[in-house]
Amino acid sequence: MTSIAKGPSLLLSLPPELMLNSLARIDYTPGCLDHLRIVCHRLEGLLRQYEHSLAVEIIRLQFPSNVLSRYPGLHDPGTSIGFKTLDEICIRAYTLFRIERNSHNIRRREGKEAAWMRPEWVNLQQVGMHLLYRLFDAGDHKNKSQIIRLLPPTSLAILLLTLHLCIHQLRSDGPSLLIPTSPLLHGMLRFEVEMCCQELILQHGPCFLDALLCHCPQAIALLSQEVKNLEARQLPSADGKPSEKTLIAECRCRLADTLGTDVDNNRRDMWHILERIGMLNEKDIVKVIRGEELVIRKRQDSGVGL
Helix, strand or coil: CHHHHHCHHHHHCCCHHHHHHHHHHCCCCCCHHHHHCCCCHHHHHHHHHCHHHHHHHHHHHHCCCCCHHHCCCCCCCCCCCCHHHHHHHHHHHHHHHHHHHHHHHHHHHCCCCHHHCCHHHHHHHHHHHHHHHHHHHHCCHHHHHHHHHHCCHHHHHHHHHHHHHHHHHHHHHCCHHHCCCCHHHCCCCHHHHHHHHHHHHHHHCHHHHHHHHCCCHHHHHHHHHHHHCCCHHHCCCCCCCCCCCCHHHHHHHHHHHHHCCCHHHHHHHHHHHHHHHCCCCHHHHHHHHHCCCCCCCCCCCCCCCC
C-alpha cells in the first residue's frame, strides 16, 4: 500500500477493473483503503461503488475460505460486506495470531506453565477464541448469557478449556496484578482475580486477553476495577432482586445442568468431554462456534486431560 501511495498516478492510469484487481492483491491492513479515498475523486468514487465486491475479493484472496463462517455474529448474510467488516476480520486475525504465538513461546521456555501449551490444546483454544468472538458480537450481558445457556457440552468444554489456558498464559506473561503478593489484589485470593479475568474475557473477547498480555494500562485498570467490585456485584439490588449471574457462572452451571452433574465437577467433566471429541475438522469447528453438538468419537491418542 505504501508503494501505491508514493506513486498514485500509475494506479490511476489503469482501467477500473485492473485497478480493483490490483488493490485486491495488495497485503491488506485495516483502514488502508479508506486512506486511498482521499487521493482523488476518481478513487473515492470507485471504492464507494465497488466496496462490497472489492471487500469480498480481498477476503477470498487473503483470508481462509471459511473465515466468515467462523464469525457468525460479525456479518449478517443479508447485507453487503464493507471495509469496516474487512478491517474487523483483519484485526481479529492479528489478535489470534499474537495469542497463539504467545502460547508457543511459553511452551518453548519449558517453565511451569509450558506443559499447558500442548499443541492440541492450543488448537482447541483457537476454536474457543472464535466462540468468544461470537459472544462478543452478541452485544449486552443478557444476549451473551442467552447464547451460553444454549451451548451444548462440547462447545462449553472447549470454551472452559480456552479460559483455563488463558489463565495459564496470564500467569506466565500477564501483569503483576496476577501475582499473589500484588498490592492491587485488594485482599482477594489469586483464584478470585483469575475468575475476574475469565469474566472480562467472556465480556470483551480475545482482545482483552491480548491487551493483558501486552500489559495495556487500560486493561489492567479494568481488571482492577472488576476485582474491587467482585463482592458488591454479588449482593442483591436495592429492591431485593438477586444479582445478575456472571458469564463464567452461566458457563459452569450450563455444563453441570446439561450433564446432570455438580458445578464442582466442571473440571473433570470438561476433560471427559474433550478426550472424547477427537480431532476437529472445519465442519466441526463451525459447529462448535455455532453451538451445535458434535458427534462423540474416541480419540486416537491417549487423551486430553492430565
